[in-house]
Each structure stands twice: as structure tokens, then as C-alpha cells.
Amino acid sequence: MDYAASILAKLPGRAARRDHGLRQLLVKLRTYLTPDQIKLVVKAYRFGAAAHEGQRRRSGEDYISHPVAVASILADMHMDAQAIAAAILHDVVEDTETGIADLEKEFDSEIATLVDGVSKLDQMPFNSRAEAQAESFRKMMLAMIEDIRVILVKLADRLHNMRTLDSMPRDKQARIARETLEIYAPIANRLGINRMKVDLEDLGMRYLYPYRYRVLEKALRRAKGNQRQMLRKMADRIRKSLQEQQIDGEVIGREKHLYSIYKKMAEKKRLLNDIVDVYGFRIVVHDVNTCYRVLGIVHGLYKPMPGRFKDYIAIPRINGYQSLHTTLFGPKGMPLEVQIRTVQMNRVAESGVAAHWQYKAEDKSSATPQRRAREWLSRLVEIQEQGSSEEFLENVKVDLFPDKIYVFTPKGDIMPMPKGATTVDFAYAVHTDIGNRCVAAKIDRNLVPLRTQLQNSQTVEIVTARGAKPNPNWVTFVTTAKARSAIRLYMKQMRSSESTDLGKRLLDRSLKDLGSSLRKIGKVRMREALNELGLDSPEGLYEQLGLGERLAPLTARILLGIGDDGEKTDAKASLTISGTEGLVVTYAKCCYPIPGDEVMGYLSTGRGIVIHRNNCGNLSNFRKQPDKWISVDWEKELQRDFTTQIRIETINRTGVLAEVAATIADAGSNIEQVSVGDRHEDCSELTFLITIRDRTHLANIMRRVRTMPNVARVTRDCA
Known part of the structure; x- marks a missing residue:
């Protein structure tokens, strides 16, 4: 009798609810782990159960049932013993008196590091919930860079939480579901874990859009009933053709997923019946050559739709996914979607980076999803060094929705890029230094503007020059997180004589418009103004002006002590619009701007800065005075009506x-x-x-x- 069997035998015949989860977990683990590895998992279970003793979930179950369920999800993916143990222990640091040092002492540093990476940062002080969430996300992603199993444990944790979300209040259900759809499902997709991505998306939709979910579910159930006989006939016809060609392959009817149907309806503006009435098959064979033979067979059975064939075997998706996709005219002209792939490709499609732990014989460094995931993670290292946690979260979100195109370098290497990416995005994708020194670009050997958007199959060449620098205007058209964060980093590092000189010139020009100059201001008034603005030196003020963090016309008025009516004043306005220190801000009665609107400021004699919405009908009356318009933005977290x-x-x-x-x-x-x-x-x-x-x-x-x-x-x- 092996160790797992002996543990199972000791559990009560009618196992307590708490032990039932362990029983199921051990049944899965004994199929692929050694007795010593299972001992480690059981030790983690006993430790976790003791630490969580007396704690219950909102549903009323013993708390330990949750970590065991998370471990069971990872066991389905054949994850290693350390990951399973970390899953069982993932909440002990956060929810009990146990510390990371205790885990390291009881187990080892590997498991302790995994648990630490999954734990949140609730004990740290933050200014807002958004900041706390962003910093927790940043910590998790950085831990994932060190060990990708951190995110696998976190994804399994989120999946089980989504499966048990019924016990939560409605507002929390919606918040957690939105976060799942915006962050966790895209991460699962980015790492190629299709099975988990689909579950997270469907559950996220169920709780975020409950009514839409019910309508689609009902329609899908009805469509399945109508399609069953037709699907069986088509599957039998494909199997028969494969047998005639002596091809050993598995033909599987492909399930449609609610969230993917919903997204197609929204993106393509198509009716529900147009999306649901599409048949789908997956054909799994043993080698790549056979994939292409099968493609010829299905094209012989049913006519292919022009422009609907995609070869993801020759050019894999960014997450390592490989398959042949073709859409055919099925019986009665109904679309028939067919995916053709090998057993290995199918395994990778379902489990992504986790496929490596299922099959240890594969070389870790050469496994395609592993390699591509590590390339993505190495880019995250650069991005995380270039801003706040909230910027990092937004940048990664941009990177998590890769609607990809494929372009070529001059040497013929394939570069996947997001749709809408420009030549500058391409330059930064090659290397940050290439992006920073980029001065021109060629597409298919023809010079093009840097803001040109890339199309599939183009060959892109970047022209660089020594001493060239990024243009801050590039931020307005780049789409990739790496390009945006690199340009912003450069802009932040412009703490140089260049930005200081620019700011000084801008301020002097604004002072001259008001009949004064920097020379006339004097050191005493400059010092007083700097104290009002909370700055240490004139250089700091010039730098802010040069970087666009402060507005020169308003700063000139502060230095001169000019108020809204043109009289000298020392009064300071309450800040509601950033950059308007020293002036009273009024809001136009024609358009009633409110926080969240895109706005512009109009410098009005007697009224200070008047804020208008960008779509205000009265803007046309002021076009002849562009010098009086000032770019403004709302302060964050305003507390007023x-x-x-x-x-x-x-x-x-x-x-x-x-x-x-x-x-x-x-x-x-x-x-x-x-x-x-x-x-x-x-x-x-x-x-x-x-x-x-x-x-x-x-x-x-x-x-x-x-x-x-x-x-x-x-x-x-x-x-």
C-alpha cells in the first residue's frame, strides 16, 4: 500500500466535510507524485488545518476547505508538490498568526517564498483602496517574475473564490468579477492556460452581468439541443475520412463559451443567432505533418471560407498557442469552425506554462509557453521600475489584451505586436535603446512617419542616430506598455538644464506678457512665491514648468500677486483643478463641467480660470484667442459637490x-x-x-x- 492509500484508509469512512477535500486531493496526487512528495502535501495540510482551526468561510464551511480546493485545481494541472503545499498554506500568513519565518522553519524557503508572493499587503498603510490593490498586484507580479508558480497559485485561488461567490453581497460580487475579467482571466490567457481562462471569464460574466449571462445561457442550451444530431453526423463524416486516409486522430465537438460569444456579439455587432449557430470541431493528431494532411481532408469535405484560415503552427500566438484554424461552409451553409493540432499542442493550449510541470522530461528553457512567458516577464521587470504601482497596473493591463499582428525584422525574424502598434512600439519591442535612439522608420523599404500603424506581414526597419532622444509626443500614439513606460521614464529623467532652461524661458515670456520679467521680480518675491508653492529653489520651479507639471501663465500671476480682478492679492484658491494655484476657479454655466469630463481652462479677466467642457458649444466663440486657453486637468479624489x-x-x-x-x-x-x-x-x-x-x-x-x-x-x- 502506498503512502497516499494509507492516509486515505485512515480517514473516516464517512469523511468529515473538512477531510472530504483532502480525500479528493490525495486521489488526484497519487496518480503522479511520489510518496515523499505526498508526505510533504499532507504535512502542509495538517499545518494549515491547525493554523486555520476555528475559522470559517462566509458560506459556513471550515476555512481549510478553500486552500484544499485551490490545491485540487493545481493537482488537475499536475503541478509539483511545492506548489500544491504552497496552495494549501497560501492564506496562513494573511489570516493567522503564522509568519513567513515560521513557514521557512517548518518547510523550506521555496514554499515560504511562494506563499509570500501570493499574500496581499493588507498590513501596509495606503492612501486609497486602488493604491493598495495596485501595490498588491505589483508585489504578486514581481514574485511571479522570480517563480511563475506564484501566479498559478493565485489564479487557482481566484478561480475557487469565483466558484463560491454566491455567499458574497452583490456589490462585492460585481467588484471581484470585474477585477477577474480585467486582470486574472487575461493573465491566464497570456500564460496560455486556456482551461482556467475560460472558467474565469464565464464566472466573471455570470456575476458582473447576471441578466445577460442568463439570456445567453438559455440560448446556448437551446442551440446545443438543436445542433446535437447535426454535430454527430459531421463528426462521423470527418472520422470516416480520416480512417480512409489511415490517420489516427480524435475528433471532438468544441464547446462554445458564454463570454467569448458575448465578446463576439459586442465587437462584431452581430446577433446572438449569428454567433450561436456556428459549429465547432477540434481534431487532435500525433504530428505536425498530419495536421496539414488533415487540413487538406476537411477542405475536401467542406469548402473553406476565403480569408478565414490561420496558421498558428508556423507562427504561434504570443502565449505559445499552436493550431491550424479554418472556417468551412458546413451543411445548409452554416459556418463550421475547425481547429487542427497535435497532442502536445492541445496539452499546451489547455495548460500553457503549467504543461511544463505535467511532463518533466521536457527541457524547461525550451518549452515554448515557458520561454514566451519569461520573455514577457523580463519586459515586466523593466516596466515595474518606471513608475508607481497604479501606473504599473495600468501598463500591465494594456499588455494583457494582445490582439496581435505579426511583422518581420529586416533579418526575417517574426515579431508579434498588438493591433494598432506603431513603428515606435516596434522599436521599443526590439530593445529600449533602439526605441530611445529612433529617428525614422521604413516599412517594406519605404520611409514612413513614426506614428504609422503596422499591418500584418510587413517588414519593419528602424533608423537610429547617436545622441537622439525620445520625443515626449510619442506617448500620444504608442500602444504598448513597454514603449509608454520607457518614454515616460525618459520624461521623468529630464531633470536637466534642458527642461530648466525651457521652464525659465516660458515663465519669462509669461511675465513679459503681464508687463514684467524675471529680472524685475527680485529674490525676495521669488522666495515668497516658492514658499507658497512648496518648492525649495527657482530651478525646481523652472523644471516643473519645463516638464509641463505647472502652467507658466498662472505661475507668472502668482509671482506678481495678481488675482482674478487684476488687483494684487495673496489669497490662495482651494484647489480643484490642478495647476491653477493662486487663482479662483469658476465653472462655466453653459456646459456645467464635472470631475471626469475632458476640460479646458479659459483665462478670463475678472473671473480667473473658467473651466469649460471640451464639447461645449461656446468654445467656437473663443477660438480667436488661443493664447487665453490653458490645458488643465482635474485633481484626484476631489471631496466636494x-x-x-x-x-x-x-x-x-x-x-x-x-x-x-x-x-x-x-x-x-x-x-x-x-x-x-x-x-x-x-x-x-x-x-x-x-x-x-x-x-x-x-x-x-x-x-x-x-x-x-x-x-x-x-x-x-x-x-
Whole structure:
């Protein structure tokens, strides 16, 4: 009797609920781990169960059931014993008195490091929840760079949490589901773990869009019933053709996944029936040559659709995925999607980087998903050094949605790039130094502008020059995280005489427009102004101006002590728009800008800076005075109310005005003014001047009003 069998025999015949998970886990582990490795897992289980003793999940189960379920997901992927043990222990540091040092002492540094990488950073002080989440994500990704098993444990943890999300309140379900769809499912996709990606996406959709999920699920269930007989006939026909050619292959009906159907409907603007009524097969054979033979066979059975063939064997996807994809005209003209791949390719498609641990005989360094994952992770190392945690999170998000094209270097090497990538993105993808020294680009030997977007199969050559530097304007058109972060890093490092000189010239010019100059300001007034602005030296001020962090016209007014009415003043305005220190900010009554709107500032005599929305109809009146327009942006996390105006068309019913006003008040808004516009026999137009916090608050109010039975239309007013 092996060790796993002896442990199973000792568990109660009718196992306690807590031990039931261990029983299932051991049954899986005994198929591929040695007795010594299983001993390590059992030791981790006993340690974890003791540490979590008395703790329960929100569902009422013993807490240890969760880490064991996470370990079981990894066991399905045939992960090694250290990863399984780390999965069982992954919450002990966060939720019990156990420390990393205790784990290192009891087990080893490898398991302790894995657990530490998965643990959050709740014990550290942060200014906001977003910052805490971003820093936890950054820590997890950095730990993943050291050991990719960290993210596999975290993905399994997230998958089990999503499977047990019913016990959470609705708002938490939506927040966790959104995070899953935006971060964790794309990471699983980026690492090639298709099985986990599909589960995370479908569960994420179920909790984020419950109504859409139910509608699609019902439609898919109905479509499966209608398709069953047709699928069987087509599968039998393909199998028969393979047998006639003496090809040993497996023909599998391919399941459609709810989230992928939903995304296709949204992206391609197609009806549900157009997406659901597509048959799918996967044909798995033993070698690459046979894949291409099978392609010829299916093209002989059913006519291929022009332009719908993709060869991911010759040019694998960025996550290592390989397969032949073709779409055929099936019976009655229905589309038939066929994927053809080898057993090895199928294994990699389902498990991605985890496929390495399933088959130890493969060389770790040469395994395609492993190698591609490590290339991506090496880029993350560069990105994480170039900004805050929140910037890092946004950069990685950009990198996690790789809708790819493939271009060639002059030497014929294939470079995968995201759709919409430019020649500058390509330059940075080759090497950061190439991007920094890029001065021109050639596509298929022809010179093109640097902002030119790349297309499939082009050959791209980058022209560099010694001493060349990145242009800050490149940030406006690059799409890859690596290019954006490298350019921003350069801009941040422009703490040089160049930016200082530029800032000094800008300030002097603005002072001359006001009848003064830097020479006339004097050291005493300069020192006073620097104290007001919280700066140490004039050079620091010039540097901020040169880097665009502060506005020269406003800084000139501060130095001269000029207020909104042209009189000298020392009063400082409360800051709501960044860069407007020393001036009172007013908000245009024509368009009522609120936080979240894209805005511009107009330097108005007697009113200071007047903020308008970019789509304000009155902007055309001010176009002839571009010198008075100033680029401005909102400060983060404003804690105040703003006024805006909404127009509501209602059906004429007694008491409808009171109903609408009550709904607006219930949404946390104060009504400052109401006016009744055009009245017709059937409908009325009501205009409300209300206070809100930001665009999200306004959207919530408009959504509530729009769902009222007597409301026909709700719009936001703008001149």
C-alpha cells in the first residue's frame, strides 16, 4: 500500500466535510507524485488545518476547505508538490498568526517564498483602496517574475473564490468579477492556460452581468439541443475520412463559451443567432505533418471560407498557442469552425506554462509557453521600475489584451505586436535603446512617419542616430506598455538644464506678457512665491514648468500677486483643478463641467480660470484667442459637490414631477433649481439643476430616472 492509500484508509469512512477535500486531493496526487512528495502535501495540510482551526468561510464551511480546493485545481494541472503545499498554506500568513519565518522553519524557503508572493499587503498603510490593490498586484507580479508558480497559485485561488461567490453581497460580487475579467482571466490567457481562462471569464460574466449571462445561457442550451444530431453526423463524416486516409486522430465537438460569444456579439455587432449557430470541431493528431494532411481532408469535405484560415503552427500566438484554424461552409451553409493540432499542442493550449510541470522530461528553457512567458516577464521587470504601482497596473493591463499582428525584422525574424502598434512600439519591442535612439522608420523599404500603424506581414526597419532622444509626443500614439513606460521614464529623467532652461524661458515670456520679467521680480518675491508653492529653489520651479507639471501663465500671476480682478492679492484658491494655484476657479454655466469630463481652462479677466467642457458649444466663440486657453486637468479624489444640469422628457401624469424629484434626491443629489419647458398634450420637458460628486454619480442618477415608468428620455444639458 502506498503512502497516499494509507492516509486515505485512515480517514473516516464517512469523511468529515473538512477531510472530504483532502480525500479528493490525495486521489488526484497519487496518480503522479511520489510518496515523499505526498508526505510533504499532507504535512502542509495538517499545518494549515491547525493554523486555520476555528475559522470559517462566509458560506459556513471550515476555512481549510478553500486552500484544499485551490490545491485540487493545481493537482488537475499536475503541478509539483511545492506548489500544491504552497496552495494549501497560501492564506496562513494573511489570516493567522503564522509568519513567513515560521513557514521557512517548518518547510523550506521555496514554499515560504511562494506563499509570500501570493499574500496581499493588507498590513501596509495606503492612501486609497486602488493604491493598495495596485501595490498588491505589483508585489504578486514581481514574485511571479522570480517563480511563475506564484501566479498559478493565485489564479487557482481566484478561480475557487469565483466558484463560491454566491455567499458574497452583490456589490462585492460585481467588484471581484470585474477585477477577474480585467486582470486574472487575461493573465491566464497570456500564460496560455486556456482551461482556467475560460472558467474565469464565464464566472466573471455570470456575476458582473447576471441578466445577460442568463439570456445567453438559455440560448446556448437551446442551440446545443438543436445542433446535437447535426454535430454527430459531421463528426462521423470527418472520422470516416480520416480512417480512409489511415490517420489516427480524435475528433471532438468544441464547446462554445458564454463570454467569448458575448465578446463576439459586442465587437462584431452581430446577433446572438449569428454567433450561436456556428459549429465547432477540434481534431487532435500525433504530428505536425498530419495536421496539414488533415487540413487538406476537411477542405475536401467542406469548402473553406476565403480569408478565414490561420496558421498558428508556423507562427504561434504570443502565449505559445499552436493550431491550424479554418472556417468551412458546413451543411445548409452554416459556418463550421475547425481547429487542427497535435497532442502536445492541445496539452499546451489547455495548460500553457503549467504543461511544463505535467511532463518533466521536457527541457524547461525550451518549452515554448515557458520561454514566451519569461520573455514577457523580463519586459515586466523593466516596466515595474518606471513608475508607481497604479501606473504599473495600468501598463500591465494594456499588455494583457494582445490582439496581435505579426511583422518581420529586416533579418526575417517574426515579431508579434498588438493591433494598432506603431513603428515606435516596434522599436521599443526590439530593445529600449533602439526605441530611445529612433529617428525614422521604413516599412517594406519605404520611409514612413513614426506614428504609422503596422499591418500584418510587413517588414519593419528602424533608423537610429547617436545622441537622439525620445520625443515626449510619442506617448500620444504608442500602444504598448513597454514603449509608454520607457518614454515616460525618459520624461521623468529630464531633470536637466534642458527642461530648466525651457521652464525659465516660458515663465519669462509669461511675465513679459503681464508687463514684467524675471529680472524685475527680485529674490525676495521669488522666495515668497516658492514658499507658497512648496518648492525649495527657482530651478525646481523652472523644471516643473519645463516638464509641463505647472502652467507658466498662472505661475507668472502668482509671482506678481495678481488675482482674478487684476488687483494684487495673496489669497490662495482651494484647489480643484490642478495647476491653477493662486487663482479662483469658476465653472462655466453653459456646459456645467464635472470631475471626469475632458476640460479646458479659459483665462478670463475678472473671473480667473473658467473651466469649460471640451464639447461645449461656446468654445467656437473663443477660438480667436488661443493664447487665453490653458490645458488643465482635474485633481484626484476631489471631496466636494459640483452643479450640473439634466433635461428629462416625461409623460404627462399627475405627480410625475414629484416622483422624479424624489428619485433624484434618493440618489444622494440636491436639487438647486427646476424649470418646466415645452409642454405638449402627451409630454413635458423638465430641466433640473442638481449637485453631484462626479460623472459616476451623475450616471447613477440618470440611470435611476431613466428606468421610471413615466420618463421617456434623460439627457445631460450642454450648450
